[in-house]
Structure formats: structure tokens, C-alpha cells
Amino acid sequence: MLRIIHYVNQFFGQIGGEDKAGAEPVVREGAVGPGMLIDQLLAGQGKQGRVVATLICGDNYFTEKTERAAEELIRLIDGTPFDVFIAGPAFNAGRYGIACGEMCKQVKEKFGVPVITGMFHENPGADLYKRHVHIIATTGNAAGMSQAMPKMIQLVLKMFRGEPVGRPEDEGYIPQGVRANILSDRLASERAIELLLRKMRGEEVPTEIPFPSLDVVPAAPPVLSLAGVTIAIVTEGALVPIGNPDGIESARATRFATYSVAELEKLGPEKFQSIHRGFDTTLINEDPNRLVPADALRELEREGVFGKLHDDFYVTAGVATTMENARKIGQGIASRLKKAGVAAAILTST
Amino acid sequence: MLEKEIERAGIPAVLITALVPTAQTLRANRIVPGIGITNPLGDPNLTREEEKTLRKKIVLDALKTLAAKPGKAKNLQQGDVT
Numbered sequence: 001m002l003r004i005i006h007y008v009n010q011f012f013g014q015i016g017g018e019d020k021a022g023a024e025p026v027v028r029e030g031a032v033g034p035g036m037l038i039d040q041l042l043a044g045q046g047k048q049g050r051v052v053a054t055l056i057c058g059d060n061y062f063t064e065k066t067e068r069a070a071e072e073l074i075r076l077i078d079g080t081p082f083d084v085f086i087a088g089p090a091f092n093a094g095r096y097g098i099a100c101g102e103m104c105k106q107v108k109e110k111f112g113v114p115v116i117t118g119m120f121h122e123n124p125g126a127d128l129y130k131r132h133v134h135i136i137a138t139t140g141n142a143a144g145m146s147q148a149m150p151k152m153i154q155l156v157l158k159m160f161r162g163e164p165v166g167r168p169e170d171e172g173y174i175p176q177g178v179r180a181n182i183l184s185d186r187l188a189s190e191r192a193i194e195l196l197l198r199k200m201r202g203e204e205v206p207t208e209i210p211f212p213s214l215d216v217v218p219a220a221p222p223v224l225s226l227a228g229v230t231i232a233i234v235t236e237g238a239l240v241p242i243g244n245p246d247g248i249e250s251a252r253a254t255r256f257a258t259y260s261v262a263e264l265e266k267l268g269p270e271k272f273q274s275i276h277r278g279f280d281t282t283l284i285n286e287d288p289n290r291l292v293p294a295d296a297l298r299e300l301e302r303e304g305v306f307g308k309l310h311d312d313f314y315v316t317a318g319v320a321t322t323m324e325n326a327r328k329i330g331q332g333i334a335s336r337l338k339k340a341g342v343a344a345a346i347l348t349s350t
Numbered sequence: 351m352l353e354k355e356i357e358r359a360g361i362p363a364v365l366i367t368a369l370v371p372t373a374q375t376l377r378a379n380r381i382v383p384g385i386g387i388t389n390p391l392g393d394p395n396l397t398r399e400e401e402k403t404l405r406k407k408i409v410l411d412a413l414k415t416l417a418a419k420p421g422k423a424k425n426l427q428q429g430d431v432t
Binding site for chain 2: 217219222224280281282287289295297299305316323334337343346349350
């Protein structure tokens with residue numbers, strides 16, 4: 001008989017509302033709240049299975065001290081034999097979503113059982129955990145419970161039986177960003193022409209690869225005058241001191257480094273090199289100013305064209321960088337520039 | 351991407367790159383064409399002196415872009431200012 005452990009928050013666990021968001025972890029025998037739907041659905045399918053225990057925890061309690069909460073919750077079920085773990089669904093509740101995601105992740109790691117949860121795609125927990133655990137895409141609120149729960153059960157049963165998990169669109173879970181190669185029976189050239197003809201006929205054109213949505217950032221207002229402003233250089237060409245003392249990644253960057261041009265008239269090839277793996281660095285290594293134009297800026301600074309060349313320049317490697325990391329690195333650099341009172345930045349890219 | 355994050359923080363930023371169409375696709379706001387992929391601000395066909403002069407010109411274009419309202423970047427040639 002399939003033994004399920006279910007995790008819910010204080011609201012679905014019938015302890016209370018927002019006022020009880022600080023509720024400490026407890027375990028109850030059998031199903032509580034939506035867990036009863038799990039029992040019903042399984043019985044309705046003639047399956048042998050039920051919720052043997054329900055974990056309940058306040059959303060604030062969990063998200064304020066996640067490590068401690070998760071530990072306590074895991075301990076509560078440590079002696080209970082079970083086969084699968086279901087959390088939520090959390091719909092669009094952010095703290096609940098994070099709790100469900102984290103609990104699924106930890107239960108999967110510690111107990112090695114199939115885990116499943118459900119969230120609205122905008123739930124912050126979705127982005128955080130979609131790569132770690134399967135999250136069924138739900139509606140924005142609990143009105144979608146009757147659609148979500150059956151899909152969650154179906155997928156977790158599949159995993160329990162050891163069957164391969166299908167594509168997100170078939171199973172109903174939030175895409176995990178996994179790319180699997182499929183062999184098509186038609187050449188790419190044929191498929192491309194077909195899409196083009198569809199487009200010309202004004203028909204729907206189902207793209208094979210979704211284009212990432214790119215946000216438009218309104219341009220920052222220009223500096224009113226170059227006189228007196230501090231300008232900083234930022235480069236994605238991975239220019240570092242010879243030997244790369246800070247171990248900056250040469251591809252798939254997750255961070256940036258800061259180096260000094262203070263007192264320097266230009267950057268010397270005996271001091272700097274590019275460790276970027278995406279282009280031939282020969283020319284840059286001959287003369288680093290071809291990437292980080294410290295010499296040109298220093299001269300223009302002397303001539304009074306602008307105020308001051310910022311002492312630090314910021315470096316990362318812009319090859320195979322994930323959009324997410326590029327954003328994080330960008331935000332990190334932006335925050336340093338702000339703190340340093342830099343008025344504007346020149347970015348150089350290969 | 352870096353350019354956008356810096357602009358998002360309210361600091362005008364200009365990107366010097368040889369890959370102008372890529373920068374435009376990613377919706378960078380201020381773009382100044384660089385010379386080459388392996389040498390955004392250098393040209394091995396010139397003497398070092400000539401290179402420095404060219405580099406200063408491109409950097410000056412970049413500085414002017416920081417002080418100017420961004421317009422729509424179309425068909426940028428090297429030496430154009432966005």
C-alpha cells in the first residue's frame with residue numbers, strides 16, 4: 001500500500017490564518033485538509049494508498065529560519081516509513097511555495113523517495129526550486145485545487161513506479177530548463193521552411209525553441225555634463241592580473257572581480273592578461289588597453305574632457321554566462337558603482 | 351545584460367562592442383561600435399600610436415553617448431554615436 005507523507009502550511013493544516021503563520025512544526029496522523037483529497041483521489045482510482053502522516057508548519061516559522069524548521073520537520077517523520085512525499089500545492093503563496101520546494105528538496109535528498117509539489121509559475125518558490133524538484137503548474141489560487149492535485153498524484157505515482165518522467169507540457173510541471181535532444185523524422189531545413197510558409201500564410205507559428213523574454217530597461221538619464229563626473233570601466237573580457245590570482249572563471253562566470261587602475265597611465269601586458277575562453281586573446285594580451293581603454297581614458301581625463309577615471313575597474317567573463325548569473329553579476333557591479341558614487345560606466349565587450 | 355543592470359540602478363552605461371546586432375537584440379540602451387571581436391578598442395593593422403588615437407575617438411564617442419539622450423540605434427557604423 002502506498003504510504004504518503006503530506007506537507008501543508010498553517011492555513012491548509014487548519015491551525016489558523018496569517019495570525020498563525022508562526023506555528024511550530026507538528027505532525028498529525030493521517031490526512032488533514034487537502035490531504036483528504038489525496039486519499040479520495042487514490043481511493044477513486046482503486047489504488048491502494050493513503051496519507052499516513054501530515055506535516056504542518058507556519059509559513060513564517062519556515063521561511064524565517066529555514067534550516068531549523070526543515071530539520072525539525074524531518075525529525076518528525078524520521079521513524080515513519082513512507083513511499084512518496086507531497087507538498088502543497090502552494091498556488092501563488094510565496095512563503096508556502098518556498099517551504100514546499102525546500103521540503104521536497106530535503107526529503108528527496110534525505111529519504112530518496114519521489115517528491116512532488118504544485119505552484120503557480122509566478123510563485124517565487126517556482127524559480128528557486130524548479131530545477132531541483134518537479135513542480136506541477138497550478139492556477140494562481142486554491143480554486144485550482146481540484147485540477148492540481150490529480151496531476152501531482154499522477155506524476156508522483158509515475159516516479160514511484162520508476163517510469164520515465166515525460167516533457168513538461170505532457171506531465172504538467174513547470175519546465176526545469178532541461179534540454180533533451182529528440183530525433184525528428186524530418187530535416188531541420190524542412191521544418192524551417194514549413195514554419196516560414198505558415199508565417200507567410202498568417203497562420204500560427206509554433207516555435208521549436210522559445211525565445212527568452214528580454215526585459216527592456218528604460219535608459220538611465222544621461223549625465224548632465226561630463227565635467228567633474230567619475231567614470232568607471234567594466235569589462236566582460238576577463239582581464240585579470242597575470243596568473244589570475246582571484247581565480248576568476250574564464251567561462252560560465254558566477255562572479256566578478258575588481259582591479260585597480262589608480263595611478264596607472266595605461267595597462268601593461270606584463271601585468272594583465274585576458275583569460276576569457278570565448279575569443280582569441282592574443283591581441284588583448286599584447287596590449288590590454290585594447291580591451292580596457294585605461295590609456296585613452298587617462299588622457300581624456302588629463303585633458304579635462306571628464307572628471308575622474310574611477311580607481312577600480314570591474315571584470316568578469318562574458319562567455320556561456322547564464323542570463324541569471326549575468327543579471328546577478330550586473331546587479332553586484334551596479335551596487336558597487338552606486339556606493340562608489342560613479343556617475344557613468346563604459347562597458348567593453350568582445 | 352551588464353549594461354542593463356547598471357542602467358536599472360540609474361547609472362548611465364554605454365557598451366562598446368563589435369557585435370552591435372547582438373547588443374541591439376538584447377536591448378542594450380547605449381551602444382558604440384567596437385573595432386573587432388578580439389580587439390574592441392584596438393586595430394593590429396595600425397601602429398600603436400594610430401591605435402591609441404582611434405581608441406581615444408571611440409572612447410570619446412562613448413563618453414558623449416553617456417551625456418546624450420539615447421536614440422534608436424540603427425545601422426551603426428564604426429564611429430557613429432547612438
